Amino acid sequence: MSIVRLQNAHLAFGNDAILDGVDLVIEAGERLCLVGRNGAGKSTLLKVLDGHTQLDNGAVQIVGDTVITRLPQDPPANSPQTVFDYVAEALADVGDILKEYHHISEQLTENTSGQSMDQLMDRFGKLQTQLEAADGWQLQTRIEQVLTQLSLPADATMESLSGGWLRRVALARALVVQPDLLLLDEPTNHLDVDMVRWLETMLKEFRGAVLFISHDRAFIRALATRIIDLDRGHLASYPGSYDKYLQLKQENLEIEEAHNAEFDKKLAQEEVWVRQGIKARRTRNEGRVRALQELRKQRAQRREQQGSAKLSVQEAQRSGKLVFEGEGLNLSFGDQVILKDFSLTLQRGDNVALVGPNGCGKSTLIRVLLGQQKVDSGVIKLGTNLEVAYFDQHRAQLDPALSVAENVGEGKQDVTYGGRSRHILSYLQDFLFSPKQARTPVRALSGGERNRALLAKLFLQPSNFLILDEPTNDLDIDTLELLEQIVADYQGTVILVSHDREFVNNTATSVLLFEGDGKVTEIFGGFSEVEHYLQQQTGTKSVARQSDQSTPSAAPPRASEKPRKKLSYKLQRELDMLPQRIEALEAEQAELQQQISDPDFYNQSHAITSSALDRLGAIETELVKVLERWDELENLQQESS
CATH class of the missing domain: 3.40.50.300 (P-loop containing nucleotide triphosphate hydrolases)
Known part of the structure; x- marks a missing residue:
């Protein structure tokens, strides 16, 4: 229905x-x-x-x-409104009654109001009568159930969240x-x-x-x-x-592209005809002229599909091999333990995702890695020649009052990108901003467009240490997949904070899992490996509660025991492409061998025969190398399984 x-x-x-x-x-x-x-x-x-x-x-x-x-x-x-009030407003007039009832209930409990108790009780009774008449108790229960489901504090203010x-x-x-x-x-x-x-x-x-x-x-x-x-x-x-x-x-x-190509071909033919007709005849087929005018109108109204973004990172000179080394790190804020006896070594080329619930300390760890946050105890060693590019999930690097071009180009009309000077409007077209959009204030953009603007600003900066804090929010999927490719191919070091499971699976070589109470576990792989680890943890706890006659399951790896590293995204992609490469080389080899075995082959010029023979030798050499590489990657994959 x-x-x-x-x-x-x-x-x-x-x-x-x-x-x-x-x-x-x-x-x-x-x-x-x-x-x-x-x-x-x-x-x-x-x-x-x-x-x-x-x-x-x-x-x-x-x-x-x-x-x-x-x-x-x-x-x-930034509202001082409470969570309860904001949720209750969705229930219109009854919501207003519930809001006041909730506030008076709090005042009666805390006895902090300047009003007399008699006045409060009188108003409280009237609200109860109104709620009974409007079936408000059921609605109040519904609000409380939803807040409980989502673990929301009813009296917290919106600005505090x-x-x-x-x-x-x-x-x-x-x-x-x-x-x-x-x-x-x-x-x-x-x-x-x-x-x-x-x-x-x-x-x-x-x-x-x-x-x-x-x-x-x-x-x-x-x-x-x-x-x-x-x-x-x-x-x-x-x-x-x-x-x-x-x-x-x-x-x-693809069908649309073929249709447009056929349409454009017909339009071009008619344009040629009308020009020739003016020269060759005094009179023309007016019906055909009107049809041409209609074709022109249709072509002018056609909206081409928006192209794909052309993202790439300007990479600085390589950093030192060691990017960060921390041993026995401890850090707390009041009662909240962020790190407890945590050790980590980051090397150039690592792609590490930070995974855990909101507020667990992921952003704090980033500041520690950058040397911006001191720890309570432990030893830290920062790498050399680090050039950091930082994507801020709050987009604080963008001034909402300025245009996209002013934000990205910092007031300059020309920017240096890829070793050459480009006009800011040309550069922004790579990020799917038309000249008109580039002159639009950031505050008028959608969430995804703001993220693209921040990426455009970020990628102008040469870097060898890329930090991405929730970069995928609001991005359209085409741009998201391109960003995946950039992160996977980046030659420097990447720290990634994301709750997007597929993005982490496609880019991260390892995960730092925040388990609570300062425990951070390093797991090699992506979200799939994290889920496997958590399942093992749950299984082990269940076994421990069973009787001694139960058969114990395999214990999960301890935090100090690093699982074997799986193939990186780039190596896995290389392995997946090798069979296709081998097949193509063998097909070309068979074709050349058939040509050479032909009795008339050597009757051709020396240039032709020598070229074919040289190519055959090159294929044989390349096949040996490709087969050895395939064997090497297969062995690595088996070791990691």
Whole structure:
């Protein structure tokens, strides 16, 4: 049964349409993922569906009493409002009564109000009567249940919470109204892995429909029953899995490219005809001229697919082999233990991901690694010739009042990149900013566009030590995959903080897992190896609780015992490509051998025969090297398993 219908929707800001005659039907209980490039209008579409943005033309039809609620992309961060009040506001008038009731309850408990107790009790009684009449007790219970589910402190102020906690509060506000359609805009941003998994489970059990925007590919694969693709103002539906969508989308783009090429060929032929017609005849086929004018109009209206970003890092001279060495490190802030007898050696070329719940100390450890935070005890040795490029998840390096070009170029019209001078507008086009967008103030950008602007600023700086603190938030998937490639190929050292499981799996060679109480365990590999380690930990604890007759399972590796290192992303990719390379060399070798065995081969010129013989010898030499390399990597892979 359909609960929402979008019919012939038109909406434009400026010249390009965000929605250009869009149709969409949402069925009860389905989970749709809305994908598209940064700035395509995904967040705007959610605002259209919940009534916060009006269409220029077309209609949004809400079937029956369907309740729609939207999780905002950026909940209020600097508000003195309490968590309870912010969540209760979603319940409209009853929420206002609950807010006052909650505050008076606190005043009566603490007895800190300047009002007399009689006045408070009188008002308290009136509120109780109002709540009974409005079925408010059930709603209060619902608020308390949601806050408990999300482990949220009811009386904490919004301004006291970090980004991850603010996302939880926004989610609580969305869930408390028990909507038929839940709209989620990047719900996994700032959430740690455990919270993302909880969210996945909760949404699978949620009885209503869900329409969500996300860059987290693992999250999309776990949840989506249908992919909705917003591309250049048009909406296409792809039922089924995310991987099936990727395949069909690529096929559709290839069909579009072929159609456009055929159209352009026809247009070029007609342009030649009309010019020749002017010279050759006094009269022309006016119908054909009108058809040409229509072709010109269609070509002018065509919106080309936005190209891919062209990201690359300027690498400085190599650092010393040793980047950081710490032994027996201890660090605490009050009762919170960040590091407890922690030892770590970082060498040039390591790609290390910091993984753990929000507030566990990942950012503090980064400051320790950079020499910006002193430890309580322990020995630290920093490497030499370190050139650090730091991606700040809060985007503090961007001035919201300045344009993208002013932020990235720091007021200069020309920047030095790759050893040559480039105009700032040309450089920013590599990061998918048109000249008009480059002159736009940062405050007017979407979250993903701001992240791209920060990457553009960061990559102008030569570095050999790259620190990325939540770089994947809000990035479209194409840019995210390109960033993965850059991190994997980076010749320097990388420290990465991310809750994106797939991103960590594709880039990290090892993980520092924050387990609590100052314990930080180094695990070689990515999230998959972390999950295996945690499963072993859980299994061992279960065995310990069983009787002595139980057969013990294998104990997990201790923190001090490093598991064998798996192949790095680059080595694994090299191993995966070798069979294809060997096959190509053997095919070329067989073809050359067939040519040489032909009786007429040596009747050809010396230049031709010697070239073929030289190439055959080169192939044989290369095959030996490739086969030896394949054997070497296979052995390494077996040792790590």
